[in-house]
Amino acid sequence: MQSPAPDVLFAPVRSQTAFEETLERLGTAINLGLLAPGERLPAERELCARLAISRSTLRQALTALVQSGHLHAVRGRAGGTFVADRPPPAEIPSPADLAGWRDACDGRLAVEVGVALLAADRAEPAVLDRLDALVGVMAGHLEDFPAYRQADVRLHVGLAEATGNPRLIAACTEAQGEMTRLIAHIAHPPEVLASSNAQHERILGAVRRGDAPAAGRAMWEHLRGTEHVLAGLLRGA
Amino acid sequence: MQSPAPDVLFAPVRSQTAFEETLERLGTAINLGLLAPGERLPAERELCARLAISRSTLRQALTALVQSGHLHAVRGRAGGTFVADRPPPAEIPSPADLAGWRDACDGRLAVEVGVALLAADRAEPAVLDRLDALVGVMAGHLEDFPAYRQADVRLHVGLAEATGNPRLIAACTEAQGEMTRLIAHIAHPPEVLASSNAQHERILGAVRRGDAPAAGRAMWEHLRGTEHVLAGLLRGA
DNA sequence: CCGTAAGGACGGAAGAGCACACCTTTTCTT
DNA sequence: AAGAAAAGGTGTGCTCTTCCGTCCTTACGG
Secondary structure, eight states: OOOOOOOOGGSOOOOOOOHHHHHHHHHHHHHTTTSSSBBBBBOHHHHHHHSEEEEEEEHHHHHHHHHHHEEEEOOOOOEEEEEEEEEEOOOOOOOHHHHHHHHHHHHHHHHHHHHHHHHHOOOOHHHHHHHHHHHHHHTTTOOOOHHHHHHHHHHHHHHHHHHTHHHHHHHHHHHHHHHHHHTTTTTTHHHHHHHHHHHHHHHHHHHHHTTTHOOOOOOHHHHHHHHHHHHSSSSOO | OOOOOOOOSSSOOOEEEEEEHHHHHHHHHHTTTTOTTTOOOOOOOHHHHHHHHHHHHHHHHHHHHHHHTTTEEEEEETTTTHHHOSSSOOOOOOOOHHHHHHHHHHHHHHHHHHHHHHHHHHHHHHHHHHHHHHHHHTTTTOOOOHHOOOOOOHHHHHHHHHHHHHHHHHHHHHHHHHHHHHHHHHHHHHHHHHHHHHHHHHHHHHHHOOHHHHHHHHHHHHHHHHHHHHHSSSSOO
């Protein structure tokens, strides 16, 4: 009955430095539009306290993001660090990203279906109203994928926030970041977006009814759609 | 429509050292029984290569686990590092563990339901036969919670392995580790274990039929059972 | 015109991790 | 019986990351 030693137990230990993680966190937040263009970040001395890192380390990340054009800094009393008005476009996905696209989809599936199940139990109607509004925003941007995608991300992350679980919010944000890297540069016909957005309505409807199984199932089908699109385009990768 | 800056974006960055993560990985693997008593670990020089850390760092972790009684080391040509025959019992959960029990359950829910959905699509019958055998093992240990729990863990992790996704396997292992810390020291009447094990059968049945929604739903209900037990016992925490 | 709040810059201290060389113990092979 | 081999055990010094503290520069506001 004893299985042999599972390989994954001895998989490489991640060694991401604080600088790298900070850079990644802020960078994806900007790319996802969670930090809006023109928005002001907390002051460095406050932000490094919130992130529980030293100011030097934080500044490494901020400096890198300024140089890459994601942020711009303004000195002086009324200054601060601001998200660029026109952040640079998402980079093309790395070979490593493409190689792991299926794993990324799987991870996203787990997080999002779990979020849907829990949100159905816990979401406040007021929050759901805000998410419904996002469906309307997306409906108005079927021809403008970047704008559509930004509302899309806000919807999914907003649903995660509705669960009240910080872990799930973080996991959802990370999953959305990975997905954005994968899909930012591929064509999205308006018909596809429209049908995807119809699924958003079904998900929110089930969540509002408190029907967790239906919400989970609707989310599952929603994500399978994305997965099939990717499978078609990346078949060789 | 612009939400204010999401709090979770500026949450503390995790700063876990390679030593800490190695210690945790191997320690939980032993506590969960994924590394069986008496089992021999790969040689240090090989293991540090697999974990992508230096031998010094690996030895820090191994030394700590030897001192805590989880491992014992044997010198000489036929030597090695072995899992203790009688590893020390799980520690009582820390206040931090108890405070976050609901978050831990949520995370587990997402991972496990996702695993069930994906396993229904991908699991090989041969693998499912092995998992069915574990249900039989559990049925024979309704009076012996440690033994029951060990087979339980192997079942859940085995289902994750059936998805073929390393991320999910790792996430599932971690979630099971957290759950074990929470539930190791509470009473588990045989009737509760029997009903829990019946749910295992339902899950595996749905997976075998390739009925993903049913598998996901069965898993969801299975986990809600555990959650209700915990909610009753930890209500004040 | 000065205080204050913001970003910007430097320099040293501490610790984690690593590479490498070497030692000790035991067993296997010749 | 001798020596090679394979394993854990030990020590040293270097590099890189991070942190802390201090100071500088800019610019708004009274």
